[in-house]
Amino acid sequence: MKSSLSCGTSPIVGLRFSIHPMADNFVEIIKGALSKADTSNVWMHTDDVSTVMRGKEIHVFDTAKAIVLHAAATGAHVAFNGTFSIGCPGDTTGDSYLEKEDVLVNEPNVKDYRQYVSSQFGLYPMNNPDYMAIIYKEVERAKECGVFNESMHYASGLHGDIHDVFAFLEETFMHARSEQNKHLVMTVNMSINSPSHKGGS
Amino acid sequence: MKSSLSCGTSPIVGLRFSIHPMADNFVEIIKGALSKADTSNVWMHTDDVSTVMRGKEIHVFDTAKAIVLHAAATGAHVAFNGTFSIGCPGDTTGDSYLEKEDVLVNEPNVKDYRQYVSSQFGLYPMNNPDYMAIIYKEVERAKECGVFNESMHYASGLHGDIHDVFAFLEETFMHARSEQNKHLVMTVNMSINSPSHKGGS
Numbered sequence: 001m002k003s004s005l006s007c008g009t010s011p012i013v014g015l016r017f018s019i020h021p022m023a024d025n026f027v028e029i030i031k032g033a034l035s036k037a038d039t040s041n042v043w044m045h046t047d048d049v050s051t052v053m054r055g056k057e058i059h060v061f062d063t064a065k066a067i068v069l070h071a072a073a074t075g076a077h078v079a080f081n082g083t084f085s086i087g088c089p090g091d092t093t094g095d096s097y098l099e100k101e102d103v104l105v106n107e108p109n110v111k112d113y114r115q116y117v118s119s120q121f122g123l124y125p126m127n128n129p130d131y132m133a134i135i136y137k138e139v140e141r142a143k144e145c146g147v148f149n150e151s152m153h154y155a156s157g158l159h160g161d162i163h164d165v166f167a168f169l170e171e172t173f174m175h176a177r178s179e180q181n182k183h184l185v186m187t188v189n190m191s192i193n194s195p196s197h198k199g200g201s
Numbered sequence: 202m203k204s205s206l207s208c209g210t211s212p213i214v215g216l217r218f219s220i221h222p223m224a225d226n227f228v229e230i231i232k233g234a235l236s237k238a239d240t241s242n243v244w245m246h247t248d249d250v251s252t253v254m255r256g257k258e259i260h261v262f263d264t265a266k267a268i269v270l271h272a273a274a275t276g277a278h279v280a281f282n283g284t285f286s287i288g289c290p291g292d293t294t295g296d297s298y299l300e301k302e303d304v305l306v307n308e309p310n311v312k313d314y315r316q317y318v319s320s321q322f323g324l325y326p327m328n329n330p331d332y333m334a335i336i337y338k339e340v341e342r343a344k345e346c347g348v349f350n351e352s353m354h355y356a357s358g359l360h361g362d363i364h365d366v367f368a369f370l371e372e373t374f375m376h377a378r379s380e381q382n383k384h385l386v387m388t389v390n391m392s393i394n395s396p397s398h399k400g401g402s
Contacts, residue, residue: 016321016355018390020221020280027396048397049321049390052354068212079221081282083323085355087335095354120250122215122284124325124386131328132290153253153296154217154286157370185325187388189219189250195228196249 010087010154012096013057013119013173015064017082018050019071029078033071038105039063043095050081055097058104060084061170066106067161069113072192080190084173088126089184115162115195119190120155128181145171155189165190210310211288213297214374216265216274216293218283219251220272230279239306239343256298261285265343267307270314270318273393281391285374288341288383289327316363317398320391322370328357329382339373346372356390366391 020031028095034051042055042063053060057143064082070076085091123138125131142148145168158165169188177184191197222230235252243256243264254261263285272279286292324339326332340357343349346369350358359366370389378385392398 014355016353018280018282020223022221022223022225022227024223024225026278047353047358047362048319048357048395049392050356054354060237074272077227079219081219083355086259088355090336106261111374116248124327126325126327127330127332152217152248153255153292154215154284154289155251155252157248169358170325184321189282191250194249 003098010093010096011056012054012086012091012093012098013060014052014054014085015060016050016083017080018068019063020079020081020182021071021074022077022079022158025146029071029074029076032074034069034200037063037066038109041097041100041105043097048125054095056100056102057170057174058102059097059100061166062104063108064165065162066110067108068190068192069115072115072128072162073113075193077194078192080188080192082188084186084188089183095198102116115192117159117162117165117190118149118193118194119158119165119188121158122187123172123176124185125178125181126183126185132177134178135195137174141172142168169179170194210267211292211294211297212257213287213292213294213299214257214261214285215253215255216261216283217251217253218265218281219354220268221282222272222275222282223278223280230272230275230277232267233275237271238264239310240368242298242301242306244298255296257301257303258326258371259303260298262367263305263307266363266367267311269391269393270311270316273316273363274314276394278395279393281393283389285387285389287378287385290384312364314354316393318360318363318366318391318393319350319395319398320359320366320389321353322359323388324373324384326377326379326382327381327384327386335377335379339377342373342376343369356369
């Protein structure tokens with residue numbers, strides 16, 4: 001099955017991310033979040049700069065949101081920085097975990113958490129002359145979803161409850177891929193429990 | 202002068218970035234780094250998630266390196282996350298600071314700092330069918346420059362002295378733009394003073 005997938009058409013979704021707790025006990029917070037999340041549905045590897053996970057789209061988003069929420073639940077000011085990617089022509093077909101069933105393993109544990117998040121995202125549909133139209137369409141979608149915050153240079157601001165923001169990002173990541181140009185990259189930065197967020201909103 | 206620049210052909214280089222000190226006194230470290238760097242050659246604006254700077258390429262890289270170095274000099278474990286961009290068709294011609302002279306204002310103050318950095322970067326030449334060839338060429342350049350660390354999913358690892366790594370990134374950002382497709386995005390993550398870096402290398 002794996003070897004029959006040609007490069008650039010693989011449904012493997014990847015996320016390279018870092019969690020940055022602005023606290024002296026950052027190691028404890030990061031390790032705690034990684035251990036509290038159920039990471040069994042994704043392939044994961046951590047190096048000295050970031051962590052990469054690969055798998056089905058639903059599991060990558062489910063696992064990422066759980067890790068962020070478990071770190072946020074400590075009350076520390078936490079930043080999440082991630083680059084989602086699919087369809088890179090240079091991608092390999094390994095480390096995929098595409099055989100996992102479509103049952104979310106983290107959502108039942110975190111769905112009742114409430115957490116305000118301020119976020120910024122950028123969409124990069126590769127090798128696509130129509131990429132600006134795709135970006136504008138997804139920014140419109142953010143407005144319709146009620147998570148749009150503000151326009152800015154080089155990104156678009158989102159905010160709201162973390163479940164709403166993650167749901168928008170997952171939907172956008174699915175919609176912004178075209179049949180002809182499957183390589184899509186999306187950068188996401190989140191700020192949580194920031195002293196800049198007065199009263200949590 | 203500004204109004205004669207058409208969208209997508211502007212030489213304005215932008216950087217949206219965050220500095221994340223993994224320490225309880227993160228506010229002090231961030232504010233200290235921003236105040237110690239000379240930011241007079243770039244336009245800057247900070248919001249609750251990140252900071253954006255715009256200006257000539259040489260000044261954006263000079264200012265960014267100085268901010269990172271001043272934060273690193275505190276000894277704290279610091280992460281830098283940045284997205285460099287040029288030539289976005291949706292960009293405006295304002296907030297540009299393109300009239301600044303070509304004299305680096307930070308380099309004389311930071312050139313004697315030595316700082317090991319482990320970094321990961323991604324290049325996204327937009328609307329360009331040859332983008333993968335451009336990426337591979339720049340990875341080869343990293344190897345020739347002696348800053349290449351390792352291959353990985355969704356990024357390439359760099360490491361070494363921060364001056365060498367920044368010099369490579371600036372050169373790559375210049376070389377990866379083609380005449381036909383000027384919109385280029387480059388993501389950079391850096392980890393500094395990490396407990397994972399044994400003995401500083």
